[in-house]
Amino acid sequence: MSEADCPECGAGVDLHDDVEVGEILDCGTCGAELEVLAAEPPELDTAPELEEDWGE
Amino acid sequence: MKIGILYSRIRQDEKLLLNELRDRDHEIEKIDVRKHQFGLDGTTADVDDLDIVVDRCLSTSRSLYATRFIDHYGVPVVNSPETADVCADKAKNSLALDAAGVPTPDTKLAFTVDSAMDAIESFGYPCVLKPVVGSWGRLMAKIDSESAAEAILEHKKVLGHYEHKVFYVQEFVDKPGRDIRVLATDGEPVAAMTRSSDHWLTNAAKGGDTAGFELDDTALDLVEKASDAVGGGLLGVDLMEVGGEESGEYTVHEINHTVEFKALNGCVDVDVPGTVVDWLETKANEATPEATQ
Numbered sequence: 001m002s003e004a005d006c007p008e009c010g011a012g013v014d015l016h017d018d019v020e021v022g023e024i025l026d027c028g029t030c031g032a033e034l035e036v037l038a039a040e041p042p043e044l045d046t047a048p049e050l051e052e053d054w055g056e
Numbered sequence: 057m058k059i060g061i062l063y064s065r066i067r068q069d070e071k072l073l074l075n076e077l078r079d080r081d082h083e084i085e086k087i088d089v090r091k092h093q094f095g096l097d098g099t100t101a102d103v104d105d106l107d108i109v110v111d112r113c114l115s116t117s118r119s120l121y122a123t124r125f126i127d128h129y130g131v132p133v134v135n136s137p138e139t140a141d142v143c144a145d146k147a148k149n150s151l152a153l154d155a156a157g158v159p160t161p162d163t164k165l166a167f168t169v170d171s172a173m174d175a176i177e178s179f180g181y182p183c184v185l186k187p188v189v190g191s192w193g194r195l196m197a198k199i200d201s202e203s204a205a206e207a208i209l210e211h212k213k214v215l216g217h218y219e220h221k222v223f224y225v226q227e228f229v230d231k232p233g234r235d236i237r238v239l240a241t242d243g244e245p246v247a248a249m250t251r252s253s254d255h256w257l258t259n260a261a262k263g264g265d266t267a268g269f270e271l272d273d274t275a276l277d278l279v280e281k282a283s284d285a286v287g288g289g290l291l292g293v294d295l296m297e298v299g300g301e302e303s304g305e306y307t308v309h310e311i312n313h314t315v316e317f318k319a320l321n322g323c324v325d326v327d328v329p330g331t332v333v334d335w336l337e338t339k340a341n342e343a344t345p346e347a348t349q
Contacts, residue, residue, distance in 0.1 A: 055191020
């Protein structure tokens, strides 16, 4: 388990050991959706907004 | 094998796949399509020595172009760009199913508000208006009246993208509060589930309740035909029961080419990611016989 700062509110966000680059996490403090930019060392950024052509 | 994964977001589905691939000691090249360029002679992504690439792009437009370019470089890619092209567009999807003799909801395409209104009136109320490209039940409209139709068409007319001026009008199928999602590899079902809701949209993405479902011979046949109709691959085939639950009569309303399976994996006893990776290994070996297991 590692920790990174939420880019929205600055609170600490826990990252599990199996976290993947490209995964989306929720900040437990402000609820922002965050994208994992790097796992080691952990780096987070605000996740992209939903776009019209997203889906399956 | 060495496998590339096209992605821009790692969902639980991709994580299930990645974990299964790593458990089997496959080499993985994660390709974030946002970070690369795709040229006529090659790409900045490291694809040259890949045995196979699997498209898991969340964005349909990126999926369509990235697979087309990967295919151009001679690297095996699933699903194929041809399959993606048909599945990504509901109109092409309907045409492919109809051409293959697979029952599918009656559909009309119109290009102006007036002709769309005529199409709606020809179906009567309720009927359904869908975007030709879209997923997760977004921008789907069940039209219950003439006044609702006029309002929805006016709204669509002023939406930005030209695709909103392609009006895809469909008969409303009175399904029994659920539809059926089948995950299939080249027409062979991996597992199936029902998606139930009090809402007319039963998509799992819309919060529909899921439960495992046993396919009968008719459904098995339709899944195989539907898969063949779009060129095969790893697909989510969606069926509705016509005439009530367990009527044994179905209509196929959609085939998805970057299918999500986390909900399915959570409600059936089948090892879904394991079965998908079995299939990927087979495809890699067919395309590149020297690909190591």
